[in-house]
Amino acid sequence: MTTNHEAFARARAAIPGGVNSPVRAYGSVGGDPRFLAGARGAYVTDVAGREYVDLVCSWGPALLGHAQPDVVAAVQEAAARGLSFGAPTVGEVELAEEIRRRVPLAERVRLVSTGTEATMTAIRLARGVTGRDLVVKFSGCYHGHGDALLADAGSGVATLALPGSAGVTEATAAETIVVPYGDLSAVEDAFTRYGSQIAAVITEAAPANMGVVRPPEGFNQGLRRVTAEHGALLILDEVLTGFRVGPSGWWGLESGLDPAGDDYYAPDLFTFGKVVGGGMPVAALAGSAEVMDQLAPLGPVYQAGTLSGNPVAVAAGLATLRLADDAVYAHVDAAAARLSAAVHRALDDAGVPHVVQHAGSLFSVFFGELAARFSVTTYAQAKTQDAFRYTAFFHAMLDAGVNLPPSVFEAWFLSAAHDDVALGRIEAALPAAARAAAEATT
Numbered sequence: 485m486t487t488n489h490e491a492f493a494r495a496r497a498a499i500p501g502g503v504n505s506p507v508r509a510y511g512s513v514g515g516d517p518r519f520l521a522g523a524r525g526a527y528v529t530d531v532a533g534r535e536y537v538d539l540v541c542s543w544g545p546a547l548l549g550h551a552q553p554d555v556v557a558a559v560q561e562a563a564a565r566g567l568s569f570g571a572p573t574v575g576e577v578e579l580a581e582e583i584r585r586r587v588p589l590a591e592r593v594r595l596v597s598t599g600t601e602a603t604m605t606a607i608r609l610a611r612g613v614t615g616r617d618l619v620v621k622f623s624g625c626y627h628g629h630g631d632a633l634l635a636d637a638g639s640g641v642a643t644l645a646l647p648g649s650a651g652v653t654e655a656t657a658a659e660t661i662v663v664p665y666g667d668l669s670a671v672e673d674a675f676t677r678y679g680s681q682i683a684a685v686i687t688e689a690a691p692a693n694m695g696v697v698r699p700p701e702g703f704n705q706g707l708r709r710v711t712a713e714h715g716a717l718l719i720l721d722e723v724l725t726g727f728r729v730g731p732s733g734w735w736g737l738e739s740g741l742d743p744a745g746d747d748y749y750a751p752d753l754f755t756f757g758k759v760v761g762g763g764m765p766v767a768a769l770a771g772s773a774e775v776m777d778q779l780a781p782l783g784p785v786y787q788a789g790t791l792s793g794n795p796v797a798v799a800a801g802l803a804t805l806r807l808a809d810d811a812v813y814a815h816v817d818a819a820a821a822r823l824s825a826a827v828h829r830a831l832d833d834a835g836v837p838h839v840v841q842h843a844g845s846l847f848s849v850f851f852g853e854l855a856a857r858f859s860v861t862t863y864a865q866a867k868t869q870d871a872f873r874y875t876a877f878f879h880a881m882l883d884a885g886v887n888l889p890p891s892v893f894e895a896w897f898l899s900a901a902h903d904d905v906a907l908g909r910i911e912a913a914l915p916a917a918a919r920a921a922a923e924a925t926t
């Protein structure tokens with residue numbers, strides 16, 4: 485058996501920073517990342533044989549819990565039939581149909597392998613359809629690592645405190661207009677100045693990559709109004725929220741699904757990822773037939789992928805969505821409500837100023853007086869929090885056998901497998917972690 489320390493040292497000699505995705509490196513919290521050897525239900529096990537209750541859930545996909553037996557069986561059956569064909573399969577059609585059943589606006593669905601590909605393609609499609617170049621995004625929103633969308637991004641870009649990325653050309657960066665999240669008048673100003681050049685506004689359906697920020701009432705509907713007035717597309721990025729916060733994602737919760745309803749709005753394009761692949765590399769781009777049919781082979785906007793719609797990955801996504809019924813969402817909602825209340829209580833008891841913010845079953849904790857007094861609505865505010873308190877909190881939880889996201893900017897994820905025992909173990913660890921956060925110094 486190896487230790488995490490040994491594994492990390494070996495990894496750093498072979499892999500940049502020892503990881504294949506930056507946030508995994510524990511850069512902002514310090515210490516050795518846990519190298520995982522297995523995961524089942526609500527638990528993960530590291531290479532040293534230690535078990536943790538998991539609140540990362542593979543950064544979202546594990547809605548049913550890790551290695552859900554029916555999902556694993558579906559994957560094994562698919563693998564036995566062949567790993568990849570490079571030809572269409574009926575499974576892809578079934579997954580597209582399942583997405584459309586949940587999100588009726590998804591008249592056409594193109595499967596890709598990562599959320600990044602989905603948002604990258606959405607931008608290209610919006611540009612192709614409108615014949616315009618500019619894109620509006622919000623600071624603190626993360627849409628994957630495509631060149632056009634890294635400016636002032638959340639997730640790992642926020643964790644590493646980067647304004648964007650080296651290697652993105654100035655010309656590309658100049659085609660992205662970055663606006664404070666939630667500020668509809670700033671969006672309107674951008675359209676007043678550049679309206680005829682803006683192809684699309686892209687927004688996280690509910691931001692969860694600068695910590696969790698619930699969209700202000702009517703904000704997404706307002707984006708729909710402004711974009712429609714100016715002939716631009718609205719891209720709702722549900723890579724993280726899609727099929728996780730509810731059967732039809734954040735859009736389903738917020739729009740009420742009824743076109744005649746007061747809160748209803750219709751984005752042009754949706755992007756999905758994470759849960760839609762059930763832990764395997766599947767993501768999707770979806771929208772009206774009119775827009776989506778501009779993709780190759782029907783239309784002039786090119787997009788392709790050797791492993792797109794991979795049959796084994798599709799089997800995992802399809803099995804996951806078929807099992808993700810109302811009872812699963814009700815369980816995850818209740819678990820999130822119970823755990824977030826317990827976190828709040830523990831931090832209050834220890835005298836740690838904080839606010840716990842929710843968007844459906846997603847939640848995260850912001851530390852600091854300002855956050856506690858005013859709550860957090862923008863990335864600028866999220867960045868001013870007392871991140872050092874999270875570092876202490878994170879390590880105390882880890883020592884007690886709870887695996888939290890290794891960054892204060894990430895959401896906490898629960899699953900259908902987080903039962904009373906798993907939640908109880910987390911709750912038992914909270915008071916000491918809250919005291920560690922109270923005692924932390926910069």
Ligand code: PLP
Pocket residue numbers: 543597598599600601603626627628629639688693721722723724757758767
């Ligand atoms: N969009 C959102 C909202 C995300 O949270 C993420 C990843 O966390 C992405 C896009 C990128 O997805 P992927 O990491 O699969 O490329």
